[in-house]
Amino acid sequence: xxASEFAAVSVSLDSRGNGTRLRLEDLRSGAVRYxxxxxxxxxxxxxxxxxxxxxxxxxxxxxxxxxxxxxxxMRETDPGDAGT
Amino acid sequence: xxxxxxxxxxxxxxxxxxxxxGSLYTDPAIYALELERIWYTTWVYVGHTSEIPQPNDYVRKxxxxxxxxxxxxxxxxxxxxxNRCAHRGNLVCDAExxxxxxxxxxxHGWTFANTGELLGFPFxxxxxxxxxxxxxxxxxxxxxxxxxxxxxxxxLAAEGPTLREHLGAAADRIDQLVRLSPVGEVxxxxxxxxxxxxxxxxxxxxxxxxxxxxxxVHSSIFSISGSGIGALYSDKSTAVTRALGGGHSENDLSPxxxxxxxxxxxxxxxxxxxxxxxxxxRAAYGAENGDEIMINGSPHVMIFPNLFIAEIQLFVLQxxxxxxxxxxxxxxxxxxxxxxxxxxxxxxVGSVGPAGMLLADDAEMYERxxxxxxxxxxxxxxxxxxxxxxxxxxxxxxxxxxxxxxxMRAMWEHYLTLMDPS
Amino acid sequence: MTAVxxxxxxxxxxxxxxxxxxxADAWELExxxxxxxxxxxxxxxxxxxxxxxxxxxxIFDNRNRIATRIKQLQTGKRHSQRPPSRLxxxxxxxxxxxxxxxxxxxxxxxxxxxxxxxxxxxxxxRVTHRLRRVDGQxxxxxxxxxxxxxxxxxxxxxxxx
Numbered sequence: 001x002x003a004s005e006f007a008a009v010s011v012s013l014d015s016r017g018n019g020t021r022l023r024l025e026d027l028r029s030g031a032v033r034y035x036x037x038x039x040x041x042x043x044x045x046x047x048x049x050x051x052x053x054x055x056x057x058x059x060x061x062x063x064x065x066x067x068x069x070x071x072x073x074m075r076e077t078d079p080g081d082a083g084t
Numbered sequence: 085x086x087x088x089x090x091x092x093x094x095x096x097x098x099x100x101x102x103x104x105x106g107s108l109y110t111d112p113a114i115y116a117l118e119l120e121r122i123w124y125t126t127w128v129y130v131g132h133t134s135e136i137p138q139p140n141d142y143v144r145k146x147x148x149x150x151x152x153x154x155x156x157x158x159x160x161x162x163x164x165x166x167n168r169c170a171h172r173g174n175l176v177c178d179a180e181x182x183x184x185x186x187x188x189x190x191x192h193g194w195t196f197a198n199t200g201e202l203l204g205f206p207f208x209x210x211x212x213x214x215x216x217x218x219x220x221x222x223x224x225x226x227x228x229x230x231x232x233x234x235x236x237x238x239x240l241a242a243e244g245p246t247l248r249e250h251l252g253a254a255a256d257r258i259d260q261l262v263r264l265s266p267v268g269e270v271x272x273x274x275x276x277x278x279x280x281x282x283x284x285x286x287x288x289x290x291x292x293x294x295x296x297x298x299x300x301v302h303s304s305i306f307s308i309s310g311s312g313i314g315a316l317y318s319d320k321s322t323a324v325t326r327a328l329g330g331g332h333s334e335n336d337l338s339p340x341x342x343x344x345x346x347x348x349x350x351x352x353x354x355x356x357x358x359x360x361x362x363x364x365x366r367a368a369y370g371a372e373n374g375d376e377i378m379i380n381g382s383p384h385v386m387i388f389p390n391l392f393i394a395e396i397q398l399f400v401l402q403x404x405x406x407x408x409x410x411x412x413x414x415x416x417x418x419x420x421x422x423x424x425x426x427x428x429x430x431x432x433v434g435s436v437g438p439a440g441m442l443l444a445d446d447a448e449m450y451e452r453x454x455x456x457x458x459x460x461x462x463x464x465x466x467x468x469x470x471x472x473x474x475x476x477x478x479x480x481x482x483x484x485x486x487x488x489x490x491x492m493r494a495m496w497e498h499y500l501t502l503m504d505p506s
Numbered sequence: 507m508t509a510v511x512x513x514x515x516x517x518x519x520x521x522x523x524x525x526x527x528x529x530a531d532a533w534e535l536e537x538x539x540x541x542x543x544x545x546x547x548x549x550x551x552x553x554x555x556x557x558x559x560x561x562x563x564x565i566f567d568n569r570n571r572i573a574t575r576i577k578q579l580q581t582g583k584r585h586s587q588r589p590p591s592r593l594x595x596x597x598x599x600x601x602x603x604x605x606x607x608x609x610x611x612x613x614x615x616x617x618x619x620x621x622x623x624x625x626x627x628x629x630x631x632r633v634t635h636r637l638r639r640v641d642g643q644x645x646x647x648x649x650x651x652x653x654x655x656x657x658x659x660x661x662x663x664x665x666x667x
Contacts, residue, residue, distance in 0.1 A: 005179040006188045048158070055186050056204025056214065057193045064209035180657075275561040277552055278659035282624060304583035309574060410659040414562055426559055430566070433558075434574075438663040439550065439565045441578055444586040447662045451624055 090117050095504045099496050102468035106457045109284040115406035121503050123148040124240040127250040129391035133234040134271040143181040148403050153177050155198040164238040165200045166224035200225040233262050254332040257383040265418035266364035274415045274429050277437035283450035285403035292386040293333045293491040305441045316340050323486040331388030331498030333491030338380045350381030361424040397432045514610040514637050522644045523597045530666040531593040539576045543647040550651045586664040592621040610637045630654050
């Protein structure tokens with residue numbers, strides 16, 4: 001888990017697919033995102049201001065119009081996990 | 085109570101060469117003026133770089149009653165930020181320390197970089213969009229932050245003397261301390277004990293380099309531990325009290341340690357107990373220099389207004405009210421000296437803090453003094469000890485004997501230049 | 507000796523804790539000191555999660571330093587205890603935990619009211635005792651007091667907590 005007083009994210013490797021990917025879960029909301037190797041590589045190469053822009057709360061998460069993907073749509077849905 | 089209650093000239097009439105008026109410790113108007121003219125103006129010690137070693141580390145600190153966050157940004161720059169959201173004034177950081185590139189206020193989600201810059205706020209249409217960032221404020225930041233050998237100081241005034249000018253000769257004492265590490269670095273990584281006293285902060289500043297009190301206040305522990313500290317502060321001692329300028333002062337015990345001539349004799353630690361450390365010191369500085377450094381010992385220096393380095397421990401003073409002061413204390417740790425460091429923690433814990441065998445008794449004196457000074461007569465506190473035998477040393481500093489009040493007189497002289505600059 | 511003979515039952519542990527509390531309140535210094543084993547550790551941490559050998563504590567005494575602490579009080583010149591604090595403490599919530607080797611581990615809550623010239627101070631903490639039978643007598647090999655406010659600035663605390 002990577003946590004601070006501002007956020008808590010569970011980090012794990014998911015290898016149920018044909019290749020390994022990173023699974024990130026925002027423990028405060030339950031939202032989950034997977035990142036594959038190429039996505040991760042791209043993040044490594046992204047400029048510093050790109051990360052800073054993501055930190056703007058209005059950028060994606062708390063915005064007035066065009067709310068973007070909801071937490072629900074990002075929640076992982078895997079019948080194999082049901083009941084666990 | 086406002087600062088207007090202190091009339092011009094009032095202060096100069098309350099501080100004499102050989103005496104000081106009791107109201108300086110008890111008058112809330114004076115305390116309010118001290119916050120403005122000393123604590124929020126001059127360089128104040130905030131923390132040490134070893135407390136935020138990695139990019140994006142942060143630690144909560146204070147400047148008197150002001151709560152601040154000391155941060156290291158991704159590029160390594162150090163910032164001292166007020167812990168106050170620019171939106172509604174909420175405290176932004178709760179944790180004592182952590183690692184984060186940015187801080188998000190729990191109240192409405194305003195988010196700030198660890199440089200203080202405003203990164204954004206939720207539902208920004210309410211402010212007309214993201215560009216509102218340009219007109220809205222970031223976190224308040226100390227306008228000047230500088231460090232000397234890892235010791236980070238901040239000034240809440242935009243202009244004034246540089247840190248190096250402020251430290252003056254006290255910088256040499258920090259050098260003296262840091263040289264006791266074989267790699268030339270001090271680390272403040274042993275955590276803090278916080279000890280609160282019902283006393284004015286200047287009672288503590290004055291006591292730190294008062295060589296007159298140890299024989300009386302600490303006789304209980306000296307008498308049973310066989311400690312030689314008491315003898316260092318006697319009429320027979322060759323130690324001196326030195327005014328270093330800028331309100332800083334020291335008890336220079338090195339003449340006594342040189343007389344003893346034993347490496348680490350100042351720490352009361354026989355070489356056989358710390359063979360790795362003494363070997364590392366000789367390897368780093370050469371046999372002769374290494375021995376000299378280990379013989380001369382660590383400084384006992386009060387760096388005005390809030391940093392007290394007392395040989396093996398470091399105190400940070402924090403005034404909270406005219407009669408309330410917190411001492412934050414930690415054992416000094418020397419990089420590259422693990423065997424010595426463990427002993428220093430043990431030794432320090434026995435001496436300092438609420439149950440400390442030395443500091444609990446100092447604290448008792450501060451508190452008795454605060455109650456006593458509130459009594460009406462004779463109004464003044466005497467500062468004359470050793471005035472007639474004060475002299476100037478070969479470096480031009482005013483010195484007195486080990487038990488003289490040279491340091492207090494120098495502190496008050498500097499106090500006036502800050503409090504009543506006219 | 508069998509395990510049954512060495513272990514200490516709840517009632518006996520409680521009696522020990524009450525006695526220790528009474529001796530400390532009453533400034534029966536020698537009797538209080540005699541309760542410790544030779545390998546004793548007396549610990550009041552700032553942060554119970556830290557190693558006291560590398561981190562600051564409020565008290566971290568081995569047997570020698572416990573003796574020094576007592577001697578200092580006995581000099582009559584320990585200014586922070588001149589005059590001695592007037593104390594009254596209550597011990598409650600006593601439970602036996604899993605033993606450590608042959609030592610019995612007891613947890614309890616202590617509340618101490620201290621009266622001095624400066625006023626009243628209320629000290630509250632969770633206490634862990636490691637008790638051992640030595641020559642038929644219950645002794646304490648370790649006592650740890652985690653004060654509820656140990657992470658905050660505390661006033662002087664120079665009595666035996």
